Amino acid sequence: MGKGCKVVVCGLLSVGKTAILEQLLYGNHTIGMEDCETMEDVYMASVETDRGVKEQLHLYDTRGLQGGVELPKHYFSFADGFVLVYSVNNLESFQRVELLKKEIDKFKDKKEPYPELSNFNCCVVSSLESICVFEEIHGARRGEVAIVVLGNKTDLSEQRQVDAEVAQRWARSEKVHLWEVTVTDRKTLIEPFTLLARKLSQPQSKPSFPLPGRRSKGNSSSEN
16 A cells, blocks of 8 residues: 555635545535635545555645635645546636646646755644645656546536536546536545546556566676
């Protein structure tokens, strides 16, 4: 199961990020939770994939974005995966998800490490800022970020502002999986996180050069 994968859950303010995590992990759903601003928190989850592999996820519940505020850049640097959340009754929240996807792609291409922090490990769980700063940055699998998108609040479909087919077309063009969900039905939340865990547990791509262990061929230079 390893030391776990870091997954950043982000989106516009009041789209229901915390409510999704509370319902998924604990079966807790409190009406109005979406209106309570999160000051950043971390949830731990052990998710079993359809291949029977258990993946330890560190779910970073980020502060809701609003106005011109951007997601702090340190999240992009250490994340193994992202859960982008919007509300189907808020077009602006979907537009923010589109921008977040572009930012993820930009940082994935740049692959900017923080070498001065590479030897630090975090032992403080109560403060997400401490975790973000002192994580073992180089442990992240750069360039292999897994992304799922959740369109929350389908129970408010009469207030819908985001067309489901438009959202799915965007998801296909971006090569990401998108689900419409509601925290009132926990079953709608399980599949997205199971798929995310499966993507994160996939083995690394095979290298194009011979694997170590076949010492009889071309291995003398490394022995000197």
